[in-house]
Amino acid sequence: MKNPPPIWLMVTLLMFPQVVETIYSPSLPHISQAFWVSFETASQTLSVYFIAFAIGVVVWGRLCDTLGRKKAMIYGLITYGIGAFIALLAGNFETLLLARIISAFGAAVGSIVTQTMLRDSFEGPELGKVFSVMGMGISISPVLGLMLGGAIAQNLGHLGVFSFLLSLSLVLLLLGQCCLSETRPQHLTPVPLLPLAKQMICNGQVMRSATLAALFNLMLFSYYALAPFIFADLNMSSIAFGYSGIALGLGSLIGSLINKRLLSRGWQAVTLINLASILALCGGVGVYLLQSSLAFLLPMVCVVQAFGIAIPNILSQALVDYKQVAGSAGALFGLAYYLMLGAGLALAGVLQNLGLVLLLAAGLTTLLCLLNLKNVTPVLSTKGV
Structure with missing residues (x-):
């Protein structure tokens, strides 16, 4: 690749x-109070966000190729930025929801376009290593987001959070324009989405990977949706919830480092995902038993460690057979797992029980892995890793 993108900017x-999203999470109790809505209604903004995010993934992925x-x-x-500005001016909850939809639609570029640019620029073992670096960057996101969001929400309320998001x-935008x-390959010809979608739906490896990606993300983001209210019930502040991001971020970082180390020792992606599923299930059991006290953070660290191990393997290998249509294939792949994630978060908002959500999600990932072993068909190809 003649002009590979700066890795630091790709990570960012x-x-x-x-x-x-994690910056926004500590402000959920403030939003509930400011707009006179219930905790359940306030947390539904996350499910709306990811459904709009899924649509954005398709649109921006397609525009990647065109x-x-x-x-x-x-x-x-x-x-x-437009969505963040509308949120800043919102006078009612309905307007805030609209702003969240616009913001989510725009934020999707950070996922689909970045991954497409990486797949353009790297391949084989090099791509796997780059995605492991990306995984470490993602692992510290909760630390930055929850700590910043907790501090801003505690001192400036939800309006301070929206002002920060607009500034960010x-x-x-300036960095992207300058750096x-x-x-995009010079001779890329966009393919029709419908035939490609049919082909991907019939590809068991792709759909299994999309389901796994959705479930591991659900485990992480259900924490952001439900944990603020657990902290509120424990009479703890938004700042305290923000500091919980340190534990989660360290757990995810450790998981990413373990993943990188094991990959370098020749471990296969399918084995690492199986390991992550078992670890997540153990953590889910712990959270379910301990969520009435702050001790639930300890098993939650196991859950985010599992996330740090699994996600880089899923993302780096899911579309190895679709490199020539990376933007469109990535868009459809993202649409599938973000729609599943949005539905999962909607269910989480109804259940309002973090431990139960984690048990269901981790149980499904473990079941997928067991069925995969029974069929003797790898969840993910390890070709090129």
């Missing part, structure tokens, strides 16, 4: 969707 942009990677990124960041989008180069 891939972290962007998770950081802006307009180019850089233009898609810039337009997406502008869209996010402007900074990233990003175009990575």
Whole structure:
């Protein structure tokens, strides 16, 4: 690749969707009070966010192939900024929901465009190593997001959070315009989405990977959706919830480092995902038993460690057979798992029980792995790792 994108900027942009969501999470109790809505209603903004995010993944992924990677990124960041500005001016909960939808739609570029640019620029073992670095960046996102969000929400309320998000989008817009180069292959011909979607739906490996990605993300983001209210019930502040990001971030970072180490020793992706599923299930049991006290954070660390191990393997290998249509295939893959994630978060909002959500999600990942072993078919190809 003649002009590979700066890795530091790729890490920053891939972290962007998770950081802006975790910054928002500590403000949920403040939003509940400011707009006179229940905890359940306030937490539903997360499920709405990810459904809109899924739609954004498809649109920006498609624009990756038609307009180019850089233009898609810039337009997406502008869209996010518009949503953050509307949220800042929202006078009722309905307007806030609209703002969240626009923000989510724009934030999707940080996921789909960044991954597409990486797949353009790297392949084989090098791509796996790059995604392991991305995984470490994602692992510290909760630390940055929850600590910043907790401090801002405690001192400035939800309006301070929205002001920060607007400022962040402007900074990233400037960096993207100045530092990003175009990575789209010169002779790329966009393919029709419908035939490609049918082909991917019939690909068991792709759909299994999408389901696993959704379930591991559900375990992480259900914490952001439900834990603020657990802390509120324990009479703890938004800042205290923000500090919990340190434990989670360290856990995810340790998981990413373990993943990188085991990959270098020749472990296969399927084995690592099986390991992560078992670890997540153990952590889910612990959270379910301890969520009436702050001790639930200890098993929650096991859950985020599992996330740090599993996600890099899923993302780096899920679309190895679709490199020539990376933008469109990535868009459809993202649509599938973000729609599943949005539905899972909607269910989590109804259940309002973090431990139960984790048990269900981890149980399903473990079941998928067991069925995969029974069929003697790898969840993910390890070719090129």
